[in-house]
Amino acid sequence: MHEINAKSILSAQNGMNLYRGCTHGCIYCDARSKCYHTPEPFEDIEIKVNAPELLEDALKRKRKKCMIGTGSMSDPYIHLEEKLGLTRKCLEIIDHYGFGLAIQTKSTRILRDLDLLESINKKAKCVVQMTLTTYDENLCRIVEPNVSTTRERFEALKIFRDHGIPTVVWMTPVLPYLNDTMENLNGILDYCLEAKVVGIIAFGMGLTLREGDREYYYAALDKHFPGLKQRYLDRFGWNAYELSSPDYWNLTRRFNDFCGRNGIMNKPDEIFGYMRDFPEQEKPQQLLFDF
Numbered sequence: 001m002h003e004i005n006a007k008s009i010l011s012a013q014n015g016m017n018l019y020r021g022c023t024h025g026c027i028y029c030d031a032r033s034k035c036y037h038t039p040e041p042f043e044d045i046e047i048k049v050n051a052p053e054l055l056e057d058a059l060k061r062k063r064k065k066c067m068i069g070t071g072s073m074s075d076p077y078i079h080l081e082e083k084l085g086l087t088r089k090c091l092e093i094i095d096h097y098g099f100g101l102a103i104q105t106k107s108t109r110i111l112r113d114l115d116l117l118e119s120i121n122k123k124a125k126c127v128v129q130m131t132l133t134t135y136d137e138n139l140c141r142i143v144e145p146n147v148s149t150t151r152e153r154f155e156a157l158k159i160f161r162d163h164g165i166p167t168v169v170w171m172t173p174v175l176p177y178l179n180d181t182m183e184n185l186n187g188i189l190d191y192c193l194e195a196k197v198v199g200i201i202a203f204g205m206g207l208t209l210r211e212g213d214r215e216y217y218y219a220a221l222d223k224h225f226p227g228l229k230q231r232y233l234d235r236f237g238w239n240a241y242e243l244s245s246p247d248y249w250n251l252t253r254r255f256n257d258f259c260g261r262n263g264i265m266n267k268p269d270e271i272f273g274y275m276r277d278f279p280e281q282e283k284p285q286q287l288l289f290d291f
Contacts, residue, residue, distance in 0.1 A: 001045040009054035015069040018086050020046035024147040027220035034212035052089040059097045071104030091116040102275040104129035108148040108156045127275050131170040134179045135187030157195035168199040173207030180245035199265035205251040206244035
């Protein structure tokens with residue numbers, strides 16, 4: 001890890017990253033892509049030690065309250081957060097100044113800050129987002145090795161449900177020939193229904209690969225699923241960016257039908273608008289956080 005003093009903390013769309021890089025080890029992580037200029041190695045975490053001071057200064061100067069987003073490019077609850085508490089310090093500032101929060105994580109470490117999330121939600125609005133990709137726990141431990149299991153994240157979602165905090169699930173990526181089965185989809189959807197999530201984001205039934213991310217993903221396939229990389233190359237070629245499941249249409253129909261019947265938002269623009277809509281605003285801003 002290494003520390004830096006950042007020049008600013010909030011993007012134009014009020015998103016922030018307190019860390020850069022990650023130790024969760026997810027084999028498909030898009031944040032490894034070279035276009036993002038993240039630390040090399042990716043596990044050499046960059047810590048923005050002055051983030052709380054920058055955030056407080058930025059919120060003091062804002063003329064209108066709004067939603068603050070975090071977790072898009074770097075999980076705010078990586079292992080280092082346990083001892084550094086950088087995320088918690090920033091949540092305390094958001095809570096103190098009465099702003100809203102849309103926070104994304106794969107870790108149940110977020111439950112440490114349940115008191116602050118509940119307070120933010122009562123004063124303004126708090127939306128917790130969690131990624132659920134792999135219903136099979138054994139497969140989950142391979143594709144997302146250093147993070148809370150899917151079952152553990154599901155249990156966390158139920159805790160937020162019981163505390164009245166709205167949740168959104170990112171059901172992405174769907175990995176061809178690995179978790180692109182109807183059994184996997186139904187398991188995740190059942191979790192979402194029981195946890196009473198307000199929305200499920202699925203950017204197509206597939207994954208995207210870019211330079212940096214692509215090499216890491218295929219190396220992981222060679223390590224854990226011998227022969228599967230060649231199957232990818234035969235179907236998609238080396239440079240493919242969008243790799244859709246061979247069962248794309250059946251999975252998509254099932255997903256759309258399930259969400260429609262159960263009143264769960266599943267259109268990305270609608271969900272992003274919901275997460276950006278501060279309670280005092282007249283109209284939701286249907287733009288994705290720009291991190």
